Amino acid sequence: MINIIVCVKQTTDPEAPPCSFKIDSSANRVIFPAGIPPVISTFDEYAMEAALRIKDKVGGKITALSLGVNLLRDVVKKTLSMGADELVLLEDPAFADGDSWSTAYALSMAIKKIGDYDLILCGRQAVDWDSGQVGSGIAEILGLPSVTVARKVEIVEGKARVERVIPDGYELIEMSLPGVVTLGNEHAAPRYPNVRSIMAAKRKEPIVWKPADIGVDPAMIGSRGRRVKLTRLFQSARYTKCEMVSADTPEEAARKLVAKLRANKVI
Amino acid sequence: MERYQGILAYCETANGKLSPLDTELLGTGSQLATELGQSLSALLIGTDVGAIASEPLAYGASKVYVVEGPLFKDYITEIYLVGLAKVISETSPEIVLLGQTQIGRDLAPRLAFRLKTAATLDCTALTIDPATKRMLMTKPVFGGNAMAIQMCEVSPQIVTLRSKAFSPPVKDSSRQGEIIKISVAIDPASTRTKFLERKTEAVSGIKLEEAKVIVTGGRGIGGPEGFKQLEELAQILKGAVGASRPPCDNKWVSDNLQVGLTGKIVSPKMCIAVAVSGSSQHLSGYSGAKVIVAINKDAEANIFKVAHYGVVGDWKKVLPVFLAEVKKLVS
Numbered sequence: 001m002i003n004i005i006v007c008v009k010q011t012t013d014p015e016a017p018p019c020s021f022k023i024d025s026s027a028n029r030v031i032f033p034a035g036i037p038p039v040i041s042t043f044d045e046y047a048m049e050a051a052l053r054i055k056d057k058v059g060g061k062i063t064a065l066s067l068g069v070n071l072l073r074d075v076v077k078k079t080l081s082m083g084a085d086e087l088v089l090l091e092d093p094a095f096a097d098g099d100s101w102s103t104a105y106a107l108s109m110a111i112k113k114i115g116d117y118d119l120i121l122c123g124r125q126a127v128d129w130d131s132g133q134v135g136s137g138i139a140e141i142l143g144l145p146s147v148t149v150a151r152k153v154e155i156v157e158g159k160a161r162v163e164r165v166i167p168d169g170y171e172l173i174e175m176s177l178p179g180v181v182t183l184g185n186e187h188a189a190p191r192y193p194n195v196r197s198i199m200a201a202k203r204k205e206p207i208v209w210k211p212a213d214i215g216v217d218p219a220m221i222g223s224r225g226r227r228v229k230l231t232r233l234f235q236s237a238r239y240t241k242c243e244m245v246s247a248d249t250p251e252e253a254a255r256k257l258v259a260k261l262r263a264n265k266v267i
Numbered sequence: 268m269e270r271y272q273g274i275l276a277y278c279e280t281a282n283g284k285l286s287p288l289d290t291e292l293l294g295t296g297s298q299l300a301t302e303l304g305q306s307l308s309a310l311l312i313g314t315d316v317g318a319i320a321s322e323p324l325a326y327g328a329s330k331v332y333v334v335e336g337p338l339f340k341d342y343i344t345e346i347y348l349v350g351l352a353k354v355i356s357e358t359s360p361e362i363v364l365l366g367q368t369q370i371g372r373d374l375a376p377r378l379a380f381r382l383k384t385a386a387t388l389d390c391t392a393l394t395i396d397p398a399t400k401r402m403l404m405t406k407p408v409f410g411g412n413a414m415a416i417q418m419c420e421v422s423p424q425i426v427t428l429r430s431k432a433f434s435p436p437v438k439d440s441s442r443q444g445e446i447i448k449i450s451v452a453i454d455p456a457s458t459r460t461k462f463l464e465r466k467t468e469a470v471s472g473i474k475l476e477e478a479k480v481i482v483t484g485g486r487g488i489g490g491p492e493g494f495k496q497l498e499e500l501a502q503i504l505k506g507a508v509g510a511s512r513p514p515c516d517n518k519w520v521s522d523n524l525q526v527g528l529t530g531k532i533v534s535p536k537m538c539i540a541v542a543v544s545g546s547s548q549h550l551s552g553y554s555g556a557k558v559i560v561a562i563n564k565d566a567e568a569n570i571f572k573v574a575h576y577g578v579v580g581d582w583k584k585v586l587p588v589f590l591a592e593v594k595k596l597v598s
């Protein structure tokens with residue numbers, strides 16, 4: 001039996017077409033694209049899958065934990081429909097617009113309140129700000145060991161065996177519990193919730209905590225707690241003028257393309 | 268209050284040498300040092316890094332700290348962290364530079380949280396704000412859809428640098444400097460993580476990161492068989508094969524071939540992208556490519572917005588002829 005906490009973040013859909021991505025540079029803000037609903041950050045779903053595989057094997061309890069504002073229940077409840085036993089939301093305007101530090105701090109305080117945990121799993125980075133620090137931050141704040149960007153996590157004799165991704169393969173690391181692991185997409189793909197579990201998740205309500213519930217100083221969370229200031233957000237126009245090679249048949253187009261690349265000394 | 272001064276670049280080294288990214292760190296570090304009127308130090312950690320301790324001097328460092336010992340044989344977060352934190356507490360640098368690698372991206376955040384400061388990962392540009400003398404750190408966000416410029420209000424300022432985003436300095440082997448050993452003692456019994464083994468896949472042929480020509484395949488390739496054709500083309504052009512994420516996730520090719528934000532960063536002279544839609548995350552990996560050639564059946568695909576040459580068509584029809592024609596040219 002092992003108790004797992006999985007940290008998940010609601011983000012804009014990273015797979016939305018690049019042309020739908022817009023920012024308001026005067027306010028340094030992203031304009032949420034109309035009609036494209038938010039999702040659970042990609043790597044956090046891998047963390048959920050890692051948790052579920054451990055639970056399937058050795059049993060235990062999975063608590064999903066999410067911090068944010070305007071958390072759409074349909075989105076964050078995906079953790080429940082995937083198989084989490086409990087969903088805890090840190091939802092309050094005071095939590096909004098934090099940096100890695102203020103977010104990891106609030107999550108750590110919530111984890112302390114949950115109390116009974118052996119393993120904390122996170123995605124390697126959130127797909128919006130790509131900061132890649134919250135997992136390590138939680139480990140440091142709680143004084144726990146950590147392994148980042150894992151492709152597999154197993155529990156063997158009360159310890160975690162973690163395959164850590166390296167450029168040409170992986171390293172096997174043994175970590176004592178409790179500890180923190182962050183997951184990459186090299187891990188087995190997240191499962192699709194089935195209809196029965198989606199229906200069950202609809203009936204289950206998340207637990208919502210405010211800053212006072214986890215005993216945090218409002219000056220240390222959200223935008224007030226930031227150590228890193230965003231001074232500018234912009235889009236760099238990197239568009240080229242593409243020379244399109246067309247012909248009556250694809251075969252002919254291929255021939256023309258090679259001739260053109262040769263003429264321009266590309267090959 | 269402690270006064271922070273100087274720049275420290277942690278050079279990971281690879282195969283007993285400074286890596287290209289290490290030299291990029293040193294080049295960037297010396298520029299920042301000049302601008303701030305401070306000096307650049309390098310840090311080496313490992314079992315026998317003392318042998319190359321003078322190398323960073325040739326790239327602009329004026330001091331090299333060496334942390335050596337059998338403890339540092341394999342990378343273990345908590346052990347390396349102690350080494351790095353000790354050097355920082357003894358030298359109080361204002362800026363700490365690391366590479367955005369499996370090690371740098373793992374160390375930087377823990378280090379920042381331990382030192383009660385903040386890190387910014389995967390930076391592609393660093394300048395000094397004239398008013399505050401602090402760094403303005405540019406990093407891609409939202410998968411490369413936007414860039415953020417950030418400033419850290421606490422010291423030391425810790426950053427990781429994206430590979431190939433900064434130009435390496437010219438080597439000057441006549442440069443002199445100081446080499447300082449720092450001893451770090453750790454009781455191995457106190458560590459809670461243990462290295463068990465490393466499993467690597469040997470890369471046959473040219474490495475992706477070093478290839479001058481790269482042929483990348485995307486989801487539209489449809490399976491492992493299609494990648495054989497891409498490999499043949501890569502071989503003829505003396506290049507390497509890469510992939511977007513779906514072929515890796517689907518196990519058509521090894522995970523090691525993923526190019527992009529969370530894969531390899533490449534900077535070839537030419538990249539031939541076949542059946543790749545051109546997501547921002549994927550393109551983050553080859554922003555350094557000089558020429559991009561795209562083959563895609565969808566004329567609206569984003570890849571054509573960044574490509575220099577394009578053919579709209581089914582790759583199954585275009586590629587065999589393309590391959591045959593290139594073969595003729597090369598032979």
Ligand SMILES: Cc1cc2nc3c(=O)[nH]c(=O)nc-3n(C[C@H](O)[C@H](O)[C@H](O)COP(=O)(O)OP(=O)(O)OC[C@H]3O[C@@H](n4cnc5c(N)ncnc54)[C@H](O)[C@@H]3O)c2cc1C
Nearest residue numbers: 014485486487511512527528529530542544548549564582
């Ligand atoms: C945080 C994060 C990090 C990511 N990191 C990476 C990364 O590092 N690298 C990466 O690649 N992705 C990454 N992704 C995934 C990325 O968002 C895209 O999903 C992925 O790059 C899409 O790959 P693709 O272009 O191969 O597939 P698709 O977008 O599905 O495109 C397939 C293309 O093939 C074309 N096609 C299909 N059949 C044919 C045919 N017969 N002939 C010609 N063309 C055809 C289609 O027109 C289409 O344009 C990341 C995602 C997230 C959220």
